Amino acid sequence: MLDVAIHALTIVLDPSRLMFMFLGISIGLVVGLLPGLGGTVGMSILLPFIFGMDPYTGMALLIGMTAVVHTGDTFPSVLLGVPGSSGSQATIMDGYPLAQRGEAARALGAAFFSSMIGGVIGGMTLFAVIPIARPVVLAFGSPELFMMSILGLSMVGILAGKSPIRGFAAGMLGLMIGSIGGAPAVAEYRYTFDIIYLFNGIPLAVVALGLFAFPEMMDLLAAGGSISNAQKLSGSWMQGVKDALNNKWLIFRSAILGAIVGFIPGLGGSVVDWISYGQAKQTCKNTENFGKGDIRGVIAPESSNNAKEGGALIPTLLFGIPGSGTTAILLGGLSLMGLQAGPRLLTSELPLTMSIIWTLVLANIFGAGACLLLSKPIARLSTIPAKKLVPFLLVLLMAGAYQSTRHWGDFIAFVAIGLLGWAMKQLDWPRPPLLIGFVLAVSAERYLWISMSRYGFVWLGRPGVLAIGVIITVLLLAGIILKKSGSIDTTGEGGQA
């Protein structure tokens, strides 16, 4: 397998293919940069050009794009408090406060470096898992997938912040909004009131942008001034990189987590960053500043959401099961190039699979490098007065929301969810639980339905189910245990911040 890998590297480094990879990288960075657009938009843009390309070039283009969307989406998340793509919301929690303190460049530096390492680890995971992927994917039956959804939902508790009850209620509300549209199993429609726009449910981009971006814009306009409250921009990206290097272990375990969650089909890539943020919060020491500008709250999600691309490719390439909208379109691209996902990609087409891995790794490195260089100039965006910035941003946001289905419903839903988000912000209700509930509603119901129909209650005793159940319990309790042991220390040391 190693000789195939080396051979694939020489193919990838061919100058004309490199050119396409750079083109893919540029498009991926711009798509990530523009709020609300995600990998699916980039894929849709590139798909028409794939027809007739040779597979190596086509993959260089497509994978080059996918690899860096989650690197570029950090810009709006940190600088504007607006999610760049659905995988980047958790970064806002600590990245935006850092920008408000004037430390945007530091946050960006840490984020890009973690993204790069995370993406490389994701690619390496793909490489390592390929020989054993088949049995691993097959080990995740519907009951296990349901437990993984519960793991995601348990993040609601961890991320609820001060008031668990509000967090829980927000999560329930999210589950309810997520159930709008067709039921997964039975041909029934819920909460659609005969409005055909709602038949497919409310698109994720609309909810994410409305919930997080809209309230920020409103508050910015009301407060005046600019995003950055400090007079000068302090910090540099070098400092951010140093911060990241100080937290090597965090980057590594977040990346592995990202790759694993990405690999589970049906969980949805947009939950990865929350799970990672939650795990960082539970397992790091001194987490009082999480949510107020702790650099580790940026490092963890950024590392995972790049790693998840590598993980998501495993079921996509091996089984033709897309883990996300982006990989679904990627499968279409494979068909247009005359390829089919499946066991062939590991046997006769192994060089192509290797080239995909190399492209993933190289694109992450180049993309992060480009972003690091651009970070200082783009960070100045946070010093622009809000009155000039917000109208422009609102147009971008509306365009991003409208991209979802290009119907009027997108605008209406965006404003409606936006008002809900704003109300929640004012009343100090946590918003991440709502988004998590929304994202996981369909998967959780689908897998629970299938598990119950197929196995009655017997599935509760399956080893995989029990193992994941233990992990959930450990994660939930870890916070309590660590806090208890931590509080003994801090009172002894006289309340170190």
Next chain:
Amino acid sequence: MFRIISKLSILMLALLLVMALVFGCGGSGGKEPQPAGEEQGEPQQEPQETAFYEGETLEMLVPFGAGGGTDVFARFVAPYYNKHAAGQPAVQVVNVPGGGSVIGANEFVKLRKHDGFNALVTSASTHFPYLLGEKEVQYDLREMKPVLGLPTGGVVYVSPSTGITGPQDIGNAREKLVYAGISATGLDLVTLLSFEVLKMDVQAILGYEGRGPSRVAFEQGESNVDYQTSSAYLTNVVPLVGNGTAVPLFSFGQLDENGNIVRDPAFPEIPSIKEFYEEAYGEEPSGVAWDAFKGFANAAFTVQKIVWLHSDAPEEAVQALAEASEAAVADPDFTEKGVDVLGGYTPYIGKNVEAAVNNMLAVSEEVKDWLRNFLADEYGVTRLK
């Protein structure tokens, strides 16, 4: 120094704004076709034979998201239309997903001009709601002219743990038969009807996300009977048959021009459902369940994907596109490059696609009533009644 950097920032913002506009407008309704009046409304011009599509854009509306089977088919066909249609029109594929393809099809009839510059590409998921009479459907397939139809096939297979090796065993399986499907009103309907016709007692667990996950469910043992469409069967199930973990039973077959089920040419060694039934029960299948199966197998497999124009589009448009379809199918490059997209089947053109569509639309009211009751009683789908 600051002046320069702030100018740079403004420049970058402007660039971003332009890009946003480009991205925002790029995929959305496509270009406006240049006024067709130039060719048709000039009485002074000598009656030159300018092709209908000369200098025009043909928009193919795909009521699904990018990357899906119908989208890939449309994008594959598009360059051949550009090559072979008289006038070499630019061909653009536009995605309008939503509502299980009902939204896009509705938009095609209600919002797109019936001027011959708009075509619709449908799939079984678009045909079924129409045939079943779902109330959101605002399109009428009788008001459309088909120019190209792509068939595909399906094969039903079981796990060896069921102990079923052939038609003689279907009544006494060693374990409960469990089928993993997506939706009772989707393509699974054909499979469920095939079980009904063969009087097989199968528990259908619906709600899987797609054919991929349901196939994985088979491999995991969550289900022990499954079907796959031809290309997925050949890529993913044939290896399983090879190592003894899957046993093919029957294919849905293909409908000939008289509406009879014949063996699927893509699977010459696998019996069609008709042959399978005859071997199991010693007589030909008949009855309303069988009619329902044939009607919906037609809509789902015999012509799974269809390219249509509005029936009140200009006659020259229909003519030009029908000829382009024939030329495309005859193009050796089309067959060679399309091995995966076409799945090895030859698309229907001309009279054949019209005949197939007529058969599809000829499902009787009696069959539809029976079907609505069947769906309500067996699968709890009550909204159709």
